[in-house]
Amino acid sequence: MEEKIVDNHSMNRFELPVGDATAVAYYRIENGRVVLVHTEVPQELSGQGIGTRLAKGVFEAIRASGRRVIAKCPFMAAFASRHPEYLDMVDG
Structure with a gap:
């Protein structure tokens, strides 16, 4: 199943809605690159692979945008x- 990752520009985060909860990956843009700074998965979704699904969707969305990534978030x-x-698109 294709994950529906939403790039919420106004909040500088990628979102993966799951039921009534949302997993998020916060970012900022520096020199045209997407700097991934923090990932949050709600406790009730823990252990279900949601973080991995979010990360895959984030990297795919960034690849589609043609941008490069700096992964400062330890999870990412x-x-x-x-x-x-995905290593070909990662800087630093």
Whole structure:
């Protein structure tokens, strides 16, 4: 199933709605690159792979935008290191 990741520009975050909850990945733009700074998955969604689904969708959305990524968020950095298909778009 294709995940519906929403880029909420006004809040500088990517969102993955799951039922009544939302997992989010906060970012900022620096020199045209997307700096991923923090990821939050609601406690009630913990252990269900939601963070991984969010990360995959975030990296796919950024790839589609043609931008590069700086993963300052430890979760996103770990995701990128475990998924070499995204390493070509990661700086730093």
